[in-house]
Amino acid sequence: MSNEVVWDRPEPPSKPSPTPLSRELIVRAAIELADSGGLDEVSIRKVAAALNAGPMRLYGYVETKDELLDLMVDEVYGEITLPAPGTEWRAALTRIAHGIREAAKRHPWFIDLLGGRPHRGPNSLAYMEASLATLDGRPEFPTIDHVLGAVGTVMAFVRGAVGNEIAETREEQSSGLTEEQWQAASGPYMGRMLATGKFPTLAKVMYDAEHTSAGPWFDTGLSYVLDGIATRHTPA
Amino acid sequence: MSNEVVWDRPEPPSKPSPTPLSRELIVRAAIELADSGGLDEVSIRKVAAALNAGPMRLYGYVETKDELLDLMVDEVYGEITLPAPGTEWRAALTRIAHGIREAAKRHPWFIDLLGGRPHRGPNSLAYMEASLATLDGRPEFPTIDHVLGAVGTVMAFVRGAVGNEIAETREEQSSGLTEEQWQAASGPYMGRMLATGKFPTLAKVMYDAEHTSAGPWFDTGLSYVLDGIATRHTPA
DNA sequence: GTATCGCTCAATACACTGTATCGCAGTGAG
DNA sequence: CTCACTGCGATACAGTGTATTGAGCGATAC
Numbered sequence: 001m002s003n004e005v006v007w008d009r010p011e012p013p014s015k016p017s018p019t020p021l022s023r024e025l026i027v028r029a030a031i032e033l034a035d036s037g038g039l040d041e042v043s044i045r046k047v048a049a050a051l052n053a054g055p056m057r058l059y060g061y062v063e064t065k066d067e068l069l070d071l072m073v074d075e076v077y078g079e080i081t082l083p084a085p086g087t088e089w090r091a092a093l094t095r096i097a098h099g100i101r102e103a104a105k106r107h108p109w110f111i112d113l114l115g116g117r118p119h120r121g122p123n124s125l126a127y128m129e130a131s132l133a134t135l136d137g138r139p140e141f142p143t144i145d146h147v148l149g150a151v152g153t154v155m156a157f158v159r160g161a162v163g164n165e166i167a168e169t170r171e172e173q174s175s176g177l178t179e180e181q182w183q184a185a186s187g188p189y190m191g192r193m194l195a196t197g198k199f200p201t202l203a204k205v206m207y208d209a210e211h212t213s214a215g216p217w218f219d220t221g222l223s224y225v226l227d228g229i230a231t232r233h234t235p236a
Numbered sequence: 237m238s239n240e241v242v243w244d245r246p247e248p249p250s251k252p253s254p255t256p257l258s259r260e261l262i263v264r265a266a267i268e269l270a271d272s273g274g275l276d277e278v279s280i281r282k283v284a285a286a287l288n289a290g291p292m293r294l295y296g297y298v299e300t301k302d303e304l305l306d307l308m309v310d311e312v313y314g315e316i317t318l319p320a321p322g323t324e325w326r327a328a329l330t331r332i333a334h335g336i337r338e339a340a341k342r343h344p345w346f347i348d349l350l351g352g353r354p355h356r357g358p359n360s361l362a363y364m365e366a367s368l369a370t371l372d373g374r375p376e377f378p379t380i381d382h383v384l385g386a387v388g389t390v391m392a393f394v395r396g397a398v399g400n401e402i403a404e405t406r407e408e409q410s411s412g413l414t415e416e417q418w419q420a421a422s423g424p425y426m427g428r429m430l431a432t433g434k435f436p437t438l439a440k441v442m443y444d445a446e447h448t449s450a451g452p453w454f455d456t457g458l459s460y461v462l463d464g465i466a467t468r469h470t471p472a
Numbered sequence: 473g474t475a476t477c478g479c480t481c482a483a484t485a486c487a488c489t490g491t492a493t494c495g496c497a498g499t500g501a502g
Numbered sequence: 503c504t505c506a507c508t509g510c511g512a513t514a515c516a517g518t519g520t521a522t523t524g525a526g527c528g529a530t531a532c
Contacts, residue, residue: 044519054482056520065519115399118407120426125435132437144445147437153457156396157389163351164392171354190356199361201368201383209380221389228464280490290511292491301490 021053023061027071031107034072039109042069066117073113074121076103082130090226092134093151096127097158097222104162108170111163131155140233150229157225161218257289259297263307267343270308275345278305302353309349310357312339318366326462328370329387332363333394333458340398344406347399367391376469386465393461397454 029050033041044065048055062068080099083092104111119125131154135147194203265286269277280301284291298304316335319328340347355361367390371383430439 043517045517056483057481059520060480115396115403118403122429125429125438129435129438132441136437136440144437144440148441148445149453149456150460152400152453153393153397153460156400156457157393157461158396159399160351160392160395160397161389163395164388167351167354193358193361199365201372201380202361202365204372204380205368205384209384217385217388220385221392224386224389224464224468225393225461226464227467228460228462231463231467232460279488281488292511293509295491296509 021051021057021061023071025051026058026061026068027075030068031072031075034109035107039112042072042109044068069113070117070119070121073110073119074123076107076110077119077121077127078123079103079106080127082127083134085130085133087134089134089138090230093131093154093226094222096131096134097154099127100158101162101165101218104166108166111159111166114159146233150233153229154222154225157221161221165218257287257293257297259307261287262294262297262304263311266304267308267311270345271343275348278308278345280304305349306353306355306357309346309355310359312343312346313355313357313363314359315339315342316363318363319370321369323370325370325374326466329367329390329462330458332367332370333390335363336394337398337401337454340402344402347395347402350395382469386469389465390458390461393457397457401454 026047030042030047033046033050044058045055047068048058058068062071080103081095082099083095087095100111100114131151132144132147135141135150136144141147141150190206193199194206262283266278266283269282269286280294281291283304284294294304298307316339317331318335319331323331336347336350367387368380368383371377371386372380377383377386426442429435430442
């Protein structure tokens with residue numbers, strides 16, 4: 001051995017490596033970043049840094065950033081507990097709807113990624129399967145197309161409602177604090193607008209409504225939707 | 237005058253300027269870019285270039301890029317034709333829902349911007365006013381909170397449904413052509429997945445459903461939602 | 473035991489983003 | 503004629519995703 005002293009020999013980088021990587025680890029790190037700082041915090045460089053790795057290292061495990069986002073989405077789908085098979089359909093769809101909502105509460109970025117690209121990950125497929133299985137086979141829904149229509153409607157509502165809700169809470173905690181805070185902030189403009197008298201109903205909302213926020217409406221809306229489906233598909 | 241010849245005097249850059257700018261013009265240019273190339277095509281630099289201006293010039297008219305996006309959204313809201321006051325409520329809400337859908341068909345990026353931040357532009361306020369006014373004052377909806385709940389539900393559905401629809405068409409025309417095309421592309425993977433037998437209902441959808449796409453479902457879904465609302469708020 | 477192959481990771485590079493800063497040119501006022 | 507001011511443009515900076523390249527190592531072949 002020519003170099004006897006330790007300091008002459010560079011620390012053997014060792015194949016086990018400072019950090020062995022895996023999709024699992026990468027996705028977990030990315031989710032953590034997104035949870036704590038929003039989607040913008042998820043950049044290839046930052047995820048890599050969180051794992052003590054160079055940015056390019058990730059491309060061994062993931063072909064593109066979008067792919068990473070897809071993996072994150074599927075991971076969250078996996079967190080959703082599905083209704084036991086055989087549950088009554090209204091209860092089952094309610095469970096499924098709340099599953100998304102709860103997931104989005106934990107991971108506010110989730111809802112932003114939903115609906116971007118299609119989701120074909122195993123967990124997302126399982127979620128869809130469970131949703132459809134909820135109605136499939138019941139006499140009230142004679143064909144698979146009826147099932148698709150009903151489930152699709154519920155999912156559309158959920159996506160929109162949760163999206164609104166998340167946007168709202170996001171704004172609350174970004175713009176400062178409560179809603180009154182906000183009302184004071186954009187108050188002058190809104191005040192002037194409402195004062196024009198062109199928006200009487202909006203004014204009523206501002207001044208008379210109990211909750212201006214969309215949060216509490218989720219269950220109301222969901223039961224509207226389920227009622228509507230039930231109306232068209234009453235058990236014969 | 238010392239410089240007699242024209243060529244000695246630089247063309248008076250003239251305050252009227254190579255291109256007089258205005259919010260109107262900027263927003264229009266941005267929308268054009270977004271329509272033809274998607275939201276990514278909207279960058280400060282590109283919009284400015286489309287107007288023969290330097291990038292920084294825009295910041296005289298708009299404080300930030302998000303502000304520009306807000307303006308674009310409000311512009312599109314302005315394109316939506318609202319139902320005449322006094323229209324029967326189901327018809328009115330249907331009109332309003334289709335308004336969003338048509339707008340999103342013309343401007344696919346519209347739906348992506350909806351629900352990001354809140355919309356307080358004049359056109360968007362007018363849109364909300366019209367939506368709420370549709371139900372306000374009717375005996376079936378005694379308080380403004382009932383109105384909010386019903387309208388909110390419809391809007392949530394619309395947002396979700398149109399979002400799905402746009403995502404779908406986007407994928408279709410990006411990935412190549414028709415749906416069969418796609419089925420062939422991600423076929424191997426999906427084939428394997430379905431072959432596991434873990435997704436029987438999904439398999440049924442793939443093989444038995446008439447339309448796998450969400451497009452045609454909009455009206456079905458909307459009538460579910462309206463039915464549901466009607467069920468809870470029948471004219472006394 | 474040595475030379476070579478191949479593979480894996482990291483550094484660099486590129487084109488691009490939004491926006492802060494700064495200097496200059498041209499206009500109007502005195 | 504000069505000066506201050508204003509508004510525009512170029513430049514600069516800190517980021518982004520990702521292609522390319524080069525270096526280092528382990529395993530394999532002789």
